[in-house]
């Protein structure tokens with residue numbers, strides 16, 4: 001896309017920035033080692049994500065419609081709250097899992113089966129279920145918490 005050369009993958013927390021609409025800013029972030037206009041979000045493949053989601057996630061988290069905000073496990077569609085979290089937080093949850101807590105069973109860790117690009121592909125698929133303002137909000141959160 002806009003980057004003059006491929007960049008090595010920066011640390012996980014730095015990888016969620018997408019600056020396709022601001023080439024100079026993207027380059028500046030890249031030079032600081034924390035940009036990823038060519039990173040896993042920018043190159044995410046929602047169709048591959050749909051296959052991965054069907055294989056690993058749908059049995060607990062459900063599909064594109066239905067459910068509500070109080071469901072456990074949470075829905076990833078527009079009725080849920082996944083869109084409240086930044087990309088880096090979601091990547092960490094999927095790869096590392098969540099321990100059980102009161103009233104909540106654990107979220108299994110997928111770090112032994114999926115890598116970060118796989119999770120970004122899954123997120124690209126899930127995003128197709130969200131309303132435009134939910135997608136915009138989640139991009140803003142990602143910019144704030146994953147920079």
Ligand code: HEC
Pocket residue numbers: 053056057058059060061072073074075076080081082083085090093094098099100101104105106107108110122
């Ligand atoms: C065995 C059931 C199970 C499977 C399979 C599973 N999850 Fe979860 N997941 C959970 C539970 C239960 C929680 C809620 C844990 C809590 O509230 O503490 C959760 C929470 C989450 C969360 C944080 C809540 C949110 O939506 O913001 C994300 C993100 C998530 N899962 C993504 C995934 C993805 C992606 C997959 C497939 C790769 C997946 N999960 C597979 C049970 C599952």
